Amino acid sequence: MxxxxxxxxxxxxxxxxxxxxxxxxxxxxxxxxxxxxxxxxxxxxxxxxxxxxxxxxxxxxxxxxxxxxxxxxxxxxxxxxxxxxxxxxxxxxxxxxxSLVHPDATVGADLVSAEGLVVFAGGRITTNVIAGRHLHVNQNATLAHDCVVGDHVSLHPLAAVSGDCHLGTAALIGAGAVVLQGLRIGAGATVGAGACVVRDVSAGRVVKGVPAR
Ligand SMILES: CC(C)(COP(=O)(O)OP(=O)(O)OC[C@H]1O[C@@H](n2cnc3c(N)ncnc32)[C@H](O)[C@@H]1OP(=O)(O)O)[C@@H](O)C(=O)NCCC(=O)NCCS
CATH class of the missing domain: 3.40.50.20 (Rossmann fold)
Known part of the structure; x- marks a missing residue:
């Protein structure tokens, strides 16, 4: 069809x-x-x-x-x-x-996703991920095991979100940023390009750098 x-x-x-x-x-x-x-x-x-x-x-x-x-x-x-x-x-x-997933992306068979998912080439969503509406995973970005993701979240190119993270509604993970395992990124928070997040980020905050502050 x-x-x-x-x-x-x-x-x-x-x-x-x-x-x-x-x-x-x-x-x-x-x-x-x-x-x-x-x-x-x-x-x-x-x-x-x-x-x-x-x-x-x-x-x-x-x-x-x-x-x-x-x-x-x-x-x-x-x-x-x-x-x-x-x-x-x-x-x-x-x-x-x-919902659009590039043929060169991989998405776990057990992904639970609301509508509007977009995964670009090289995007990876592994296992036991729960995603809200309109999640965008850009080129070569990864979302690892057991993450829970709110609506309208963006992972920019090469962002790497480790396992067990919670990403709040409309959170933005900048290009090449790393979020270490088990962390919570609040709603509307922004992680700058190239950052390494080592602690939770409260809602609406902007963090950048290594370690991210
Ligand atoms: C972190 C970020 C949100 C800050 O945006 P902003 O508030 O408009 O910041 P500005 O451009 O005004 O810069 C403010 C300061 O932060 C620095 N800065 C900006 N982005 C930075 C980053 N990612 N890492 C480290 N420092 C950064 C600037 O050099 C500037 O420093 P200075 O005050 O010493 O001159 C933004 O730069 C960013 O990284 N967004 C993600 C964008 C992204 O992933 N783009 C890819 C699209 S595909």
């Missing part, structure tokens, strides 16, 4: 998801997802042009209201807090969210 799909966001993250969709279709050997296009409330001209090289720009998010109710969406927005706000608008429209 072919499902229609719209990507919210013409920026780099949205266009990387378009590439992911193409890879999923290619690996399946059939058109699993038909990419109808992109929506974006205020795309930069250059991003709009770049997106249109792949699929049409359909207009602002308001255009989603004109689509058949079975049309899936994926949130091509890298910032977890913005993704959370966009998700609220999508939810109001009642459109289902696609």
């Amino acid at each position: 072919t499902l229609d799909l719209v990507i919210v966001g013409c920026g780099g993250h949205g266009r990387e998801i378009a590439q992911l969709v193409a890879a999923v279709n290619e690996a399946a050997g059939r058109l699993t997802w038909r990419l109808l296009g992109f929506v974006d409330d205020d795309p930069a001209e250059r991003n709009r042009k770049r997106a249109e090289a792949t699929a049409p720009y359909l207009g602002t998010l308001g255009a989603l209201g004109q689509l058949p109710p079975q049309t899936h969406v994926t949130l091509g927005v890298g910032d977890p807090r913005i993704r959370r706000a966009v998700a609220a608008r999508i939810d109001a429209l009642g459109l289902p969210a696609a």
Whole structure:
């Protein structure tokens, strides 16, 4: 069955998801997802042009209201807090969210994930992970055993979250950051790129460096 799909966001993250969709279709050997296009409330001209090289720009998010109710969406927005706000608008429209896993990613068979999961090439989710809605695991990022992850969390490229961690809603783990095992990262917290987190991080805090402070 072919499902229609719209990507919210013409920026780099949205266009990387378009590439992911193409890879999923290619690996399946059939058109699993038909990419109808992109929506974006205020795309930069250059991003709009770049997106249109792949699929049409359909207009602002308001255009989603004109689509058949079975049309899936994926949130091509890298910032977890913005993704959370966009998700609220999508939810109001009642459109289902696609889950997209790159063929070169690996995801444990026992993963329990809410809708909207996006795992890019080289992303790894191992065993006994419970994930909320719209979790994005970017290129070569890893989420190890027994983690519990809230809604709208982002692992940026090469982030490594060790086993038994709790990541709160809309937490952001920066590129190349390491979170040691068993730690809690609070809701809305940001772990800077390249950080090594050795203690719990409270909600809304920004930490960076090695060890992260
Ligand atoms: C940590 C972070 C959230 C801080 O953002 P910010 O508050 O806007 O920080 P600024 O850019 O104003 O920099 C403030 C200071 O922190 C330093 N800094 C910024 N990011 C840092 C990081 N990741 N590690 C160590 N120091 C960092 C800056 O050099 C600056 O130092 P200075 O005051 O001595 O000049 C951000 O830099 C970051 O790392 N975000 C993750 C981004 C990411 O993963 N991007 C990949 C996208 S795919």
